C-alpha cells in the first residue's frame with residue numbers, strides 16, 4: 595500500500611495505478627518517465643494545458659508579491675481578473691462572486707436565487723450533476739450520490755432532460771431552474787433542440803431564476819466561450835470553476851445585478867474567494883483563451899477529433915454512439931470501459947469514464963491535430979484489443 599493510500603480517506607476516489615509527476619501542454623509524465631497524452635485533462639481542469647506558460651509566469655510573479663488578500667481589501671490582481679472576466683461574461687451577467695470550487699459556485703447560485711425569489715422550489719434535470727455539498731447534491735440526480743445523505747433539500751423536482759416543456763412542472767413554489775447546457779458527468783448529453791430556449795422563456799415569464807452550470811462546458815470547451823451560446827441562450831446566473839484559473843482552485847458565480855444585490859453584507863462569503871494567486875492565474879487563463887485563440891482551436895480540432903471518433907464507430911461494432919461538441923466528447927460502448935481505460939494507460943493515453951460504458955474526453959484546448967491522430971490510433975488499437983478479448 596502506498597503512503598498516499600495509507601493516509602487518505604478510503605474509497606472516495608477510483609484510483610489508477612499511475613503516479614503523475616509533471617505535465618506540459620497536452621502531455622503528462624509519470625515518475626518512471628513514461629509519457630501520456632492526457633485526454634482526461636484533469637477532469638477538464640487542464641483547460642489551457644498543463645503548466646500553461648502564461649499561467650506559470652503569472653503564478654510565479656504573484657507568489658513573490660502577495661498570496662493572501664482578503665476580500666475586505668482591494669487588490670490589483672483581483673481587479674485585473676474581474677476586468678478580464680467582464681469582457682468574456684455573457685451579456686447582463688455583470689456581478690461576480692468568488693469561491694473555490696464548482697460545488698461552492700452552485701451553492702452560491704442556489705442561495706442567491708432563494709434570497710431573490712424567496713421561493714425554495716428548484717427544478718433540476720434527470721442526469722444533472724452539480725457537485726456533492728448538500729445544496730449542490732440536492733440538485734444532483736444520481737441516486738448513488740444522494741441516497742446515503744438523505745434528507746437533502748426538499749422541493750427539488752427532476753424533469754427528464756429530454757423534455758422541451760418545463761412549464762407543466764412550474765408552480766408558485768419554484769424559485770430556480772438549474773441545468774448543465776451539456777451534461778458532463780452523465781456522459782456528454784446534449785439537450786434536445788428547444789429545451790434551453792424553452793427554459794429561458796418559462797423562467798422569464800414566471801420570474802424564476804435560470805441557472806446554467808457551465809462548470810464543465812464553459813470557457814471554450816465546446817468551441818464557443820459558453821455552451822449556452824450553442825443554443826443562443828443566456829441564463830440569469832452562471833456557475834464556473836474547473837479550468838478557470840489554469841489549475842489553481844477557483845469558483846465563480848456570475849449573476850444579473852438585481853439578483854445578487856438583494857443579499858446584505860455577510861449573508862454569503864468565502865475566506866479564500868478572490869485570493870490574488872487564483873486571480874492572477876485566472877487572468878492569465880483568460881489571456882491564453884483569447885490570445886492563443888483556444889476557443890477557435892477547440893471548435894476546429896474538436897470537429898477533427900469527433901470525425902475520427904465517428905470513423906472508429908464505423909469500424910468497431912462495440913462502439914454504440916459518439917457525441918459531443920468541441921473538446922467535450924464521448925464514445926459510448928456496448929460494454930464496461932474499465933479494460934479500455936487501463937489498456938489506455940499502458941499505451942500512454944489517459945481517458946475519463948462516465949458511468950460504466952462511456953469514455954469521456956475532456957482534453958486541453960491546446961491540443962493539435964497530430965496529437966489527436968495519435969490518440970485516435972491508440973483508441974483504434976484499444977478497441978480492436980477489446981473486440982478480440984470479447985470475441986466480437
Ligand SMILES: Cc1ncc(COP(=O)(O)O)c(C=O)c1O
Pocket residue numbers: 695696697698700723724725726774778779807808809810811835836
Ligand atoms: C457540471 C458540474 N457541476 C459541478 C461540479 C462540481 O465541481 P467541484 O468538484 O469543483 O465541486 C462538477 C464537477 O465535475 C461539474 O462537472
